[in-house]
Amino acid sequence: MSTHGKVTGIVSNLVTVTVDGPVAENELCYISVGGNQLLAEVIRVTGDKASVQVFESTRGLKNGDSVEFLGKMLEVTLGPGLLSGIYDGLQNNLTTMTGVFLKRGEYTDPLDRKVLWAFTPLAQPGDKVIAADWLGEVKEGWLPHKIMVPFSFKGEFTVKSVAPAGNYTVDETIAVLTDKDGEDIPVTMVQKWPVKVAVKCYKEKPRPTRIMETGVRVIDTFNPIAEGGTGFIPGPFGCGKTVLQHAIAKQGDADVIVMAACGERANEVVEIFTEFPELVDPHTGRKLMERTTIICNTSNMPVAAREASVYTAMTICEYYRAMGLKCLLLADSTSRWAQALREMSNRMEELPGQDAFPVDLSAIISNFYARAGMVLLNNGQTGAVTFIGQEGRPLLLRPRAEPRRPEALPGRQPDRLLLQIPRVSRDPGIPAGKDPEELG
Amino acid sequence: MATKAYQRTYTQLQAITKATVTLNARGVANDELATVNGKLAQVVKTKGDAVTLQVFSGTEGVPTNAEVSFQGAPPTLRVSDQLSGRFFNAYGHPIDGGPEIEGEEREVGGPSVNPYKRRQPSELIPTGIAGIDLNNTLVSGQKIPFFADPDQPYNRVMADVALRADVDKIILGGMGLTNDDYLFFRHAFESAGALDKIVSFVNTTEEPPVERLLIPDMALAAAEYFAVDKNEKVLVLLTDMTLYADALSIVSNRMDQIPSKDSMPGSLYSDLAKIYEKAVQLPDGGSITIIAVTTLNDGDITHAIPDNTGYITEGQLFLRADPDSGKVIVDPFRSLSRLKQLVQGKKTREDHAQLMNAGVRLYADAQNAKTKLENGFDLSDYDLRCLDYAKEYATRLLSIDVNITVEQMLDTAWEIFAKYFSPAETGIKQVFVDKYWKKD
Numbered sequence A: 001m002s003t004h005g006k007v008t009g010i011v012s013n014l015v016t017v018t019v020d021g022p023v024a025e026n027e028l029c030y031i032s033v034g035g036n037q038l039l040a041e042v043i044r045v046t047g048d049k050a051s052v053q054v055f056e057s058t059r060g061l062k063n064g065d066s067v068e069f070l071g072k073m074l075e076v077t078l079g080p081g082l083l084s085g086i087y088d089g090l091q092n093n094l095t096t097m098t099g100v101f102l103k104r105g106e107y108t109d110p111l112d113r114k115v116l117w118a119f120t121p122l123a124q125p126g127d128k129v130i131a132a133d134w135l136g137e138v139k140e141g142w143l144p145h146k147i148m149v150p151f152s153f154k155g156e157f158t159v160k161s162v163a164p165a166g167n168y169t170v171d172e173t174i175a176v177l178t179d180k181d182g183e184d185i186p187v188t189m190v191q192k193w194p195v196k197v198a199v200k201c202y203k204e205k206p207r208p209t210r211i212m213e214t215g216v217r218v219i220d221t222f223n224p225i226a227e228g229g230t231g232f233i234p235g236p237f238g239c240g241k242t243v244l245q246h247a248i249a250k251q252g253d254a255d256v257i258v259m260a261a262c263g264e265r266a267n268e269v270v271e272i273f274t275e276f277p278e279l280v281d282p283h284t285g286r287k288l289m290e291r292t293t294i295i296c297n298t299s300n301m302p303v304a305a306r307e308a309s310v311y312t313a314m315t316i317c318e319y320y321r322a323m324g325l326k327c328l329l330l331a332d333s334t335s336r337w338a339q340a341l342r343e344m345s346n347r348m349e350e351l352p353g354q355d356a357f358p359v360d361l362s363a364i365i366s367n368f369y370a371r372a373g374m375v376l377l378n379n380g381q382t383g384a385v386t387f388i389g390q391e392g393r394p395l396l397l398r399p400r401a402e403p404r405r406p407e408a409l410p411g412r413q414p415d416r417l418l419l420q421i422p423r424v425s426r427d428p429g430i431p432a433g434k435d436p437e438e439l440g
Numbered sequence B: 001m002a003t004k005a006y007q008r009t010y011t012q013l014q015a016i017t018k019a020t021v022t023l024n025a026r027g028v029a030n031d032e033l034a035t036v037n038g039k040l041a042q043v044v045k046t047k048g049d050a051v052t053l054q055v056f057s058g059t060e061g062v063p064t065n066a067e068v069s070f071q072g073a074p075p076t077l078r079v080s081d082q083l084s085g086r087f088f089n090a091y092g093h094p095i096d097g098g099p100e101i102e103g104e105e106r107e108v109g110g111p112s113v114n115p116y117k118r119r120q121p122s123e124l125i126p127t128g129i130a131g132i133d134l135n136n137t138l139v140s141g142q143k144i145p146f147f148a149d150p151d152q153p154y155n156r157v158m159a160d161v162a163l164r165a166d167v168d169k170i171i172l173g174g175m176g177l178t179n180d181d182y183l184f185f186r187h188a189f190e191s192a193g194a195l196d197k198i199v200s201f202v203n204t205t206e207e208p209p210v211e212r213l214l215i216p217d218m219a220l221a222a223a224e225y226f227a228v229d230k231n232e233k234v235l236v237l238l239t240d241m242t243l244y245a246d247a248l249s250i251v252s253n254r255m256d257q258i259p260s261k262d263s264m265p266g267s268l269y270s271d272l273a274k275i276y277e278k279a280v281q282l283p284d285g286g287s288i289t290i291i292a293v294t295t296l297n298d299g300d301i302t303h304a305i306p307d308n309t310g311y312i313t314e315g316q317l318f319l320r321a322d323p324d325s326g327k328v329i330v331d332p333f334r335s336l337s338r339l340k341q342l343v344q345g346k347k348t349r350e351d352h353a354q355l356m357n358a359g360v361r362l363y364a365d366a367q368n369a370k371t372k373l374e375n376g377f378d379l380s381d382y383d384l385r386c387l388d389y390a391k392e393y394a395t396r397l398l399s400i401d402v403n404i405t406v407e408q409m410l411d412t413a414w415e416i417f418a419k420y421f422s423p424a425e426t427g428i429k430q431v432f433v434d435k436y437w438k439k440d
């Protein structure tokens, strides 16, 4: 039986729920208000009281409103069709929502369940497989999208059958696996994974060896970044972080690019929607949008979903990495994410750290950066997630291991990059905000 | 406010601060309005049966046995075409002696536009001020503040901009306006004969600061009515957002929240973003453009209010007194319109971007020459010409009292360049020089 509860306290989007059974940290729940179900996540438990952060506006919520716990953490849906997707921080498809305004409690499916995908089997009956092993592939645009043993499967399985080549929807069974107790488990093209847990279905994470070409000359020549490395672009507002990031998204040598607009301006995301479907990927000649997924939680969207957005983006990258692809995650900006954490910590009346940020901020950030990297897959192939974050002041967010003195960095550590942009446009001598196209 | 049948009334306050009261009550909804001895208040926190209300007009004279009635709904505004030409207080009640508005009652502070449904801003908003139109062109759907010192004539500039902008409606949200400023706006709108396209929501310094918190939501609810329902181009003026943020900090302080930087609440970024991100270009042609004022303390843009603002808005306009020309100018170095490239050369003449860059660069050369002069170095002929140029450029183009068309600004720029420089010194592309250089 699932756990239920009642609302007993509300401060903005932090809600206290008195529960009648077990709840887990990060477990999801639905709060019923006026016919809507509002998704929320447990962020603290004290006795029979759970503090939950609500991913929606809590206007009209009352003490006594009922809450149903879902017994699972925030998950993303993984399967063919994620590329060129435009999602909010909780992976709702923004393009299939009705109405100009976002409606509270409207959740949309991230995948199109009706599309037929041309499937080619890769595994044979009798093969021994473990999580993330490839069972078959479909063509997603031009990319070979591997259909894998779901990441959540524990132990070894024997392939009982694989569907013959043909067209299938994501929900059709494309393989049957037998576990060690002899039980048959059907596998479709879709799997789910909790966003806050790193996907570790690979053999090892070696030191990155290759350069990831960003296509931005000054980076590639003087401060190259490794495939599977991490970097961040600090700088005050208006210094050109976003422009640089968009340039990397356009030119960067990656198979898959996930752009997380985390607490940023909506008009900047609109620029991507407008430009990317027209622009051509210099490496493949295909449209840029075909290799790009956008996770969009703009600054006015619910603050708790802002935190979720970077995790959603990272999990999608890890999924494609397991297919042996080179992924690039661009997050704009990590300082907005930190501010979201601060808001919640503030409402929970936690003792604050520096500038009222939560004391575990740098641990959280370091953990997140650690999910990037080049990995050696079980089948000997490699995949990579390169992560470039950007942040405004204050410079809190560099991962722990990063040397404090930026000037000590370049060239010394192949997997770490720091791109410090001076406030060019504020210096007399350089016109404020010169049109980037003109600088060429 | 009319008494409704379901109103619940309480008469026992548990706690009173300058801005809030706390009492035991049941069935209270988050964000719901109430009256405390007739003063309007809003639910900001519930904890068990303890409900905390922020009292907009302050708690002076509120006794522990004050009568508290809950109204069962969040703040609303009646919207209809009758809003045009009217002046309201923070609660949306007329202060111009006219009748109450008849129309649909809408919740203020409503949901956000789905970013995917937005359109890319693309329409020029001409202001006649060359410091804006030439160097920092405004675009409909943009949000941009003036960063100004309290003694600068920002309200005058804003009124000029509003009256010259080619828009269907102008909504003024005045927060902490001095009575003189309020009367100035009223007079400016009336004498321009523009009253019928203006709606004003005003809180003056004579009124309690917490009331200001309602102003942006009221103004933007009215703006959304005209932009969404009527597909109109709406310009919203918010002055002064620093005083708005101060009111936020008063409430959070009285609620014993842990302050973050500069005693501001940890949610300042989200609070400001919710307001500014209402700026939008809608798919059906309507738009909301926001021009705000953020007054600075001693020109300090690292203070939490301007700093957070800068990360949200699409640029900023700096006003500065220029001793050489004796004018108040729009500072070309520190001002930036991030959307200008969407209209420059597209909605304006082809040479626009080049002229802007050349003009600002030469002005920067003049600053260097000035530094040389101040340090006792000899000036070259070029330096001397730069200094003369700067004075004329500031007087004829940067000054806020300029009022000419964009075409005239471009022609003026060519004329001034030709007076002091050779074509090569301006660095402008030869095709444009051939076509536009003023030969005498």
Ligand SMILES: Nc1ncnc2c1ncn2[C@@H]1O[C@H](COP(=O)(O)OP(=O)(O)OP(=O)(O)O)[C@@H](O)[C@H]1O
Pocket (backbone or CB within 6 Å): A235, A236, A237, A238, A239, A240, A241, A242, A243, A244, A392, A425, A432, A433, A434, A435, A436, A439, B310, B311, B312, B337, B338, B339
């Ligand atoms: N490389 C460049 N060349 C010329 N102009 C640039 C360049 N980069 C940025 N700009 C100008 O500066 C403006 C601001 O850049 P951008 O949006 O990237 O800033 P940002 O660092 O992301 O700021 P924020 O932290 O506020 O998001 C751009 O709109 C553009 O006009």
Ligand SMILES: [Mg+2]
Pocket (backbone or CB within 6 Å): A241, A242, A243, A332
């Ligand atoms: Mg940016």
